[in-house]
Amino acid sequence: MYTTWGARMRKTAVLGLSLTLMGSALAACSSGSDTSAEKRVLRIGFIYSSPDSEQYLRQQYTDSYELMHPELDIQIVSAMNYDDQRFQEQTDPSKPVTQPDPYDKLKELLNGTNPVDVVVLDSGTTYLKRLVQDNMLKQLDPIIQEKEFDIEDYVPTVIDGIKEAGDNAIYALTPTFNSSALYYNKKIFADAGVEVPKDGMMWDDVFASAKRLAKGEGNKRIFGLQMNRWGGDAFNDMQQYYLPALQMKVFDDKGEKMSVTGPQWEKVFNTFVPLYKDKIIPSGQDLYDTGTTDGKQAWNPYQGDLFINGRVGMMVAGYEYITELTRAKEQNAKNSKVPSVDWGVVMMPQHTENPGYGSSINLSALMGINAKAANPDDAWEFIAFNNSKEWAKLKSRSTYELIARKSMLKPRDGQDYNVEAFYTLKPVPPTNLDMEKLSREKPGIYEAQYMGTQAIQQVIEGKMNVQQALKDWETKGNEALKRTNDGASGDGVVRPLG
The missing domain is CATH 3.40.190.10 (Periplasmic binding protein-like II)
Incomplete structure (x- = not known):
């Protein structure tokens, strides 16, 4: 919820x-x-x-x-x-x-x-x-x-x-x-000579801009895009903001069979894997890089917030993030050690396949x-x-x-x-009105969904190609669904889709 x-x-x-x-x-x-x-x-x-x-x-x-x-x-x-x-x-x-x-x-x-x-x-x-x-x-x-x-x-x-x-x-x-909306760092765009985002952009346009912004190494790296303020997990990031408007399904409406192979899922994985593999989007480890080389952690009230620290060109976040950006600017005026950022905001990117809808x-x-x-x-x-x-x-x-x-x-x-x-x-309108009932009656069903985290990570690490990872996810997911439908409860945690 x-x-x-x-x-x-x-x-x-x-x-x-x-x-x-x-x-x-x-x-x-x-x-x-x-x-x-x-x-x-x-x-x-x-x-x-x-x-x-x-x-x-x-x-x-x-x-x-x-x-x-x-x-x-x-x-x-x-x-x-x-x-x-x-x-x-x-x-x-x-x-x-x-x-x-x-x-x-x-x-x-x-x-x-x-x-x-x-x-x-x-x-x-x-x-x-x-x-x-x-x-x-x-x-x-x-x-x-x-x-x-x-x-x-x-x-x-x-x-x-x-x-x-x-x-x-x-x-x-x-x-x-x-x-939610897409926040952007004006200085990073200006330094890179890239046009700032505008309303009505498609996801492909945003990814293209992100690739042009990314540069640098280690704790000085500038990332092009962050999908989630506290993100860093490729599967969770994409399912929160990218997948909902595509109305893609992990399994069928009865929770009996996986639906993660085929051209549409391959396209999504092929889109996201390079973004994380090439560090266009930061990993979870990148979020908590101290930015120091002597092993001492510098004082920073916004440790872990790469956008406020000026290391992310664009970030998806909710309306409430404006409060944090405003507070950072006010405190920076009192203490220059507090990071701040000159920012703008545009509407969420859209899919060419289903324009007009925004996630979250x-x-x-x-x-x-x-x-x-x-x-x-x-x-x-x-x-x-x-x-x-x-x-x-x-x-x-x-x-x-x-x-x-x-x-x-x-x-x-x-x-x-x-x-x-x-x-x-x-x-995004609800596609399956019985999903809440399904997740309550079969609380282990999301074990099959969250196997997607391991699947895409295997590709990012070069251990499998996209087709192999999706096939592996399908096989293991079907086994998990069978256990759930046979009465096993999985981890017992009910998690929302998207």
């Missing part, structure tokens, strides 16, 4: 900001409100929660609205309780703990005797697409038109992703999203109305509030998430950078 719990906790600062929005409303509510009147109930459903996390969910999504609407009793409910999994005893060490199907639990939340009015999905568009296909959400287009709710202000990344999941209709709205885009808080909602009117007002321009103005101060409204998306702190790079491309 793209949005980790640690990232979510950073959002709690938004609650304090919201006080400016609701001050006058609270004053009005405190005088003359009839507290004896029966409150209307608005039930908000989440996929995951626990007693410990409910306070966070209220701070993030409901407290401000509830304070402004004392006539409402907002109830937080969840499809899955973290504690139920945390305290589940594993009675048979040879078998994985049985996990309930989150989507089945989500459907119970919407179809039960006391269904939720609003559902909040924080795991991208996969569940949204499934709920739409199962006719479990209310289409919002008629309400948007009736209420004259402004969606023209939404960035293409968000509205296009929502419509693609809803068969060109809107079934949910999100106030925030996460996205997540719509982080999709809010939809249950088709069986008991209180659909308040449900819409709640969604409209959380997606309003006023609320977006407050959320725009976040340093970790992007705001879905263009009018509120501006460079931070008076800086001048290409913020459009983060919101022009569409998120």
Whole structure:
């Protein structure tokens, strides 16, 4: 899942900001409100929660609205309780703990005797697409038109992703999203006499520029491209940002047979192997080179960050990286020993086979109305509030998430950078809606996927050619899939694809 719990906790600062929005409303509510009147109930459903996390969910999504609407009793409910999994005893060490199907639990939340009015999905568009296909959400287009709710202000990344999941209709709205882009070092490009990147570039163009930038040896080497700020593993790097838009599969939809041989996989390996073999892209070892020759490690608060240290021409990273780049520049002005970089940013490279899509885009808080909602009117007002321009103005101060409204998306702190790079491309649509279920029922299945790490490394080290490595991966992967399908659990770790 793209949005980790640690990232979510950073959002709690938004609650304090919201006080400016609701001050006058609270004053009005405190005088003359009839507290004896029966409150209307608005039930908000989440996929995951626990007693410990409910306070966070209220701070993030409901407290401000509830304070402004004392006539409402907002109830937080969840499809899955973290504690139920945390305290589940594993009675048979040879078998994985049985996990309930989150989507089945989500459907119970919407179809039960006391269904939720609003559902909040924080795991991208996969569940949204499934709920739409199962006719479990209310289409919002008629309400948007009736209420004259402004969606023209939404960035293409968000509205296009929502419509693609809803068969060109809107079934949910999100106030925030996460996205990555291609950062570049202006000085390295100028020194090499290479034109700086621009929006709309294809991956092949980026690789060509990277090869022209790379130079030097040892701890003075300048690398052309880094696929991941904390990367260095060829397979993980390419599957995070390069493979998703190609919608390539490691195994079939049933998890029974490998799908890693053939021209398409050969092309990917033949593209990436030279980039790592020729050190156009740094290895994991390169990331932690001290840059010294006397064995003493120099003080550097950005040890391991080759981009900030001026040793990488281009790097793929998320929106939150701007915070680190800004901090480095500020501290460099106080202490010249702190490295800093003159940078720019453009949108993610695209594939000529599938243009218009960018990897690692997540719509982080999709809010939809249950088709069986008991209180659909308040449900819409709640969604409209959380997606309003006023609320977006407050959320725009976040340093970790992007705001879905263009009018509120501006460079931070008076800086001048290409913020459009983060919101022009569409998120890659889910290709297999049952993959989560497959990985849960067969937790060892990703053993077969991650054998790709060894396969490409064998080629980089010259121990196999591409065809041999892919064939070896296919053979060993099929053996792993057979073990999994026969009941073995592999390492028991459930890992997401891409």
